[in-house]
Amino acid sequence: MTPTYILLYVDKPEASGTFYAELFGRKAVESSPTFVLFVFENGLKFGLWSKHGVQPPASGAAGSAEVAITVDADALEATFHAWTAKGITIAQPVTELDFGRTFVALDPDGHRIRVFTPVG
Structure with a gap:
């Protein structure tokens, strides 16, 4: 098994998406009020998911x-x-x-x- 996806639980996915788009120098391939996704050449997917809708609820800080x-x-x-x-x-x-x-x-x-x- 090889990990292929990183998800961060964020307060405002679209705002975080703007931050990471500038940081990574690339546009998100998917963007909505609850989820933003970046995909890299090596296949890694980097998602930003609204912490307010994660199921089951996340408890980590x-x-x-x-x-x-x-x-x-x-x-x-x-x-x-x-x-x-x-x-x-x-x-x-x-x-x-x-x-x-x-x-x-x-x-x-x-x-x-x-x-x-x-x-x-």
């Missing part, structure tokens, strides 16, 4: 998991500066950790977006 994006060292620095310039909330500035160089941003709901360059 934003920030208890991360969306991780692997990039090279130059892209990490460029992404950090671009996102900072756009006013995206940064929870952790560029930092060296045991797995590599990284930073963490937050989406409008407080979900973590970790950008990192792995060691090796």
Whole structure:
């Protein structure tokens, strides 16, 4: 089995969709008041579902998991500066950790977006 879908429960899917469209540099393939979907070249689907209609109701809080994006060292620095310039909330500035160089941003709901360059 291979995971193919990431779902985040958000307060306002269309607003979150706008945030992620700018972040990812792509348009959603589906958008409604309760659900927004992005599809990537590698087949991964990234959905934003209204937390008000999720069945069964979700009990987890934003920030208890991360969306991780692997990039090279130059892209990490460029992404950090671009996102900072756009006013995206940064929870952790560029930092060296045991797995590599990284930073963490937050989406409008407080979900973590970790950008990192792995060691090796």
